[in-house]
Amino acid sequence: MAFDEELAQLQKLSGEYEPEATGPLVGERQSSAAITTEYANADPIYRIKTAALPAKYAYFRTCRGDGHCGWRAIAFTYFEALVRVGNATKFTEEEARLSSMHNLLDSAGFPHDVYIDWAEEAFDLLRELAQSLRNEDGRAADLLLHKFNDLGTSLSIMTYFKLLASAWVQSNSENFKHFVPMGDVKTYCSLNIEAANCEIDNVAIVALSEAIITPAGIGFEIMYLDRSPGEEVNVTPFSQPTDHTGMPLPNPPVIRLLYRPGHYDILYKAGDFSPTVQHQPVQPQTPLHVALAAGYHDSFIPVDSNVDVMTMIPGMYSTGLGQRWPPVSYDFDPSPTPQAQMTPVQPYAPTPTPITSVPSTHQEYMSPVHASHMAHHNIQLEQPPVTLPIHPPRPPPLSIERSPLTIERGGPFRPSIYELEPGFASGQVHSLPFQTAIFRNSHYNTAHFLNPDFQPEEWSPDTEYSTANKGKYKST
Amino acid sequence: MSAGAKKRIMREYGECMADTPPGMKINFDERNMTKWEVLLDGPDQSPYAGGHFKLEINFPNEYPFKPPVVSFKTKIYHPNVSNDDKGSMCLGLLRADEWKPPNKVVAVLRLIQTLMIEPNPDDAIEPSIANEYKENRKEFEKNVKDWVKRYAK
Numbered sequence: 222m223a224f225d226e227e228l229a230q231l232q233k234l235s236g237e238y239e240p241e242a243t244g245p246l247v248g249e250r251q252s253s254a255a256i257t258t259e260y261a262n263a264d265p266i267y268r269i270k271t272a273a274l275p276a277k278y279a280y281f282r283t284c285r286g287d288g289h290c291g292w293r294a295i296a297f298t299y300f301e302a303l304v305r306v307g308n309a310t311k312f313t314e315e316e317a318r319l320s321s322m323h324n325l326l327d328s329a330g331f332p333h334d335v336y337i338d339w340a341e342e343a344f345d346l347l348r349e350l351a352q353s354l355r356n357e358d359g360r361a362a363d364l365l366l367h368k369f370n371d372l373g374t375s376l377s378i379m380t381y382f383k384l385l386a387s388a389w390v391q392s393n394s395e396n397f398k399h400f401v402p403m404g405d406v407k408t409y410c411s412l413n414i415e416a417a418n419c420e421i422d423n424v425a426i427v428a429l430s431e432a433i434i435t436p437a438g439i440g441f442e443i444m445y446l447d448r449s450p451g452e453e454v455n456v457t458p459f460s461q462p463t464d465h466t467g468m469p470l471p472n473p474p475v476i477r478l479l480y481r482p483g484h485y486d487i488l489y490k491a492g493d494f495s496p497t498v499q500h501q502p503v504q505p506q507t508p509l510h511v512a513l514a515a516g517y518h519d520s521f522i523p524v525d526s527n528v529d530v531m532t533m534i535p536g537m538y539s540t541g542l543g544q545r546w547p548p549v550s551y552d553f554d555p556s557p558t559p560q561a562q563m564t565p566v567q568p569y570a571p572t573p574t575p576i577t578s579v580p581s582t583h584q585e586y587m588s589p590v591h592a593s594h595m596a597h598h599n600i601q602l603e604q605p606p607v608t609l610p611i612h613p614p615r616p617p618p619l620s621i622e623r624s625p626l627t628i629e630r631g632g633p634f635r636p637s638i639y640e641l642e643p644g645f646a647s648g649q650v651h652s653l654p655f656q657t658a659i660f661r662n663s664h665y666n667t668a669h670f671l672n673p674d675f676q677p678e679e680w681s682p683d684t685e686y687s688t689a690n691k692g693k694y695k696s697t
Numbered sequence: 698m699s700a701g702a703k704k705r706i707m708r709e710y711g712e713c714m715a716d717t718p719p720g721m722k723i724n725f726d727e728r729n730m731t732k733w734e735v736l737l738d739g740p741d742q743s744p745y746a747g748g749h750f751k752l753e754i755n756f757p758n759e760y761p762f763k764p765p766v767v768s769f770k771t772k773i774y775h776p777n778v779s780n781d782d783k784g785s786m787c788l789g790l791l792r793a794d795e796w797k798p799p800n801k802v803v804a805v806l807r808l809i810q811t812l813m814i815e816p817n818p819d820d821a822i823e824p825s826i827a828n829e830y831k832e833n834r835k836e837f838e839k840n841v842k843d844w845v846k847r848y849a850k
Contacts, residue, residue, distance in 0.1 A: 332799065332801075334708065335761075335801070338701055338704065339798075342701070373699035373701055373702070373759075376762045380762065380798045384799065411797065415799065416797055417761075417762050417764070417793070417796045417797060418793055
């Protein structure tokens with residue numbers, strides 16, 4: 222008996238054990254290269270998938286892993302997507318739309334006086350953000366982050382979203398009952414959605430997506446990072462908003478979450494925040510997304526070429542990643558004239574005028590059958606490549622008024638996250654944000670021979686006896 | 698404690714006052730509204746009849762996102778109340794993983810009364826008392842009355 226009691230006691234202790242969750246409730250936006258670094262020593266599948274991540278999803282934001290992360294991530298990104306749209310009236314519309322769903326809450330049996338407190342927290346935030354946008358004080362993003370790092374506020378808003386999700390599932394029980402145990406929707410919602418301490422599951426994600434995200438005209442995708450075979454995270458779209466005619470909305474804001482088993486964080490594409498992208502009327506066909514290095518590898522097939530000396534160096538492509546990033550020159554040019562010419566390679570300059578021209582290519586590329594938007598790319602089809610340079614370097618384009626995001630690829634390297642950051646290639650080798658052992662030995666380090674900015678470490682007599690530079694690395 | 702939580706506790710107190718479950722009295726101190734003292738009469742249809750029990754309901758700072766904590770200040774012979782100086786009761790909707798923010802204190806008070814009439818031996822904190830309740834109901838009731846006489850008069 223004493224043994225049983227002891228066991229029961231231990232069981233109780235282990236049941237009550239909660240790992241200490243640390244970090245901010247919602248973190249600052251940071252470069253997603255940090256994820257790559259985090260997995261640098263993990264197994265190859267994680268390594269390959271996370272290495273491909275920063276090129277497509279330039280930024281990420283952590284959520285505290287306290288069991289609420291998925292709820293919090295969705296609630297936060299919903300508000301953030303509205304801020305990104307930047308239209309103050311949209312906030313008023315959303316408040317009206319959410320209030321109109323309160324009859325669902327009533328019919329699900331939630332007492333009005335209880336949920337209205339949480340609804341008011343959400344509405345207050347909508348109003349404050351709208352006010353900030355009207356004032357154009359640029360504080361909306363900070364305000365949102367601040368609010369969501371207040372435990373009470375973020376719990377209130379999350380609980381409001383939970384109740385809406387639960388009411389949605391219950392009012393559409395026909396659609397959901399096949400996905401819950403025994404088809405008992407009410408009990409399921411009570412235990413898995415309404416409970417104060419429950420992690421979000423797919424039923425709730427679908428419910429939130431249908432009830433809150435899609436009607437707001439926001440897209441929603443989850444990238445699953447797991448050990449399944451593949452070279453990239455698996456993307457599952459949950460919301461693809463359409464207009465009243467059923468046509469997909471052009472360029473909706475998109476919520477992107479990164480799911481690692483048991484935990485959600487938030488991902489962003491570089492374009493989500495680039496002012497160049499936001500304030501420029503973007504045609505669906507502009508090569509801008511290509512310039513951001515998103516997904517273009519689908520459109521090109523590298524053709525074997527024995528001229529690529531790089532492939533002959535043993536260990537050059539040990540990660541198998543090198544080939545994924547063909548050295549095609551992409552040139553963003555606001556003028557619609559196709560530039561089917563040899564282009565000079567610019568040193569990753571986001572500046573409007575190229576500084577130097579270094580013609581170089583090692584491989585040739587063929588475009589596949591669908592060449593509809595090929596006119597935007599500059600593809601070299603010289604044969605053989607040794608005849609280079611055929612064309613003299615193109616003079617700096619004169620017709621550029623806005624500062625375009627110009628990223629040109631000249632080597633067999635995939636674009637680095639740093640290229641997308643302002644001030645990149647401002648002439649000097651950019652300072653390193655951190656120095657860990659993993660980082661030092663990776664190709665992100667400029668002292669690594671695989672780095673496009675390869676710069677060997679040099680001996681400097683001044684620092685020979687300096688011992689104080691360890692701390693300096695971390696402070697940048 | 699956030700303003701929202703205080704507002705909610707105040708409102709719930711108002712509701713409890715307007716509709717106090719029979720056989721209960723709530724002492725509420727406005728200066729410390731997170732600690733309620735409840736005086737509870739043993740329900741007539743239970744072996745606890747005739748006893749007067751003092752309970753404490755403590756609201757955590759995260760209320761209503763975490764459940765209130767119920768503890769018996771009067772010793773009670775019950776499978777769902779810990780037989781120590783804490784006298785804690787933690788089952789059903791009071792459990793952290795089952796608590797729902799829309800739940801109210803009135804529901805908690807009703808749960809306590811229900812459990813005094815009908816203990817839940819399958820979710821017991823005192824296995825030996827639960828065992829006795831299941832296998833030797835007479836002995837159990839005798840012990841209950843004995844403790845009522847000793848501690849709850």
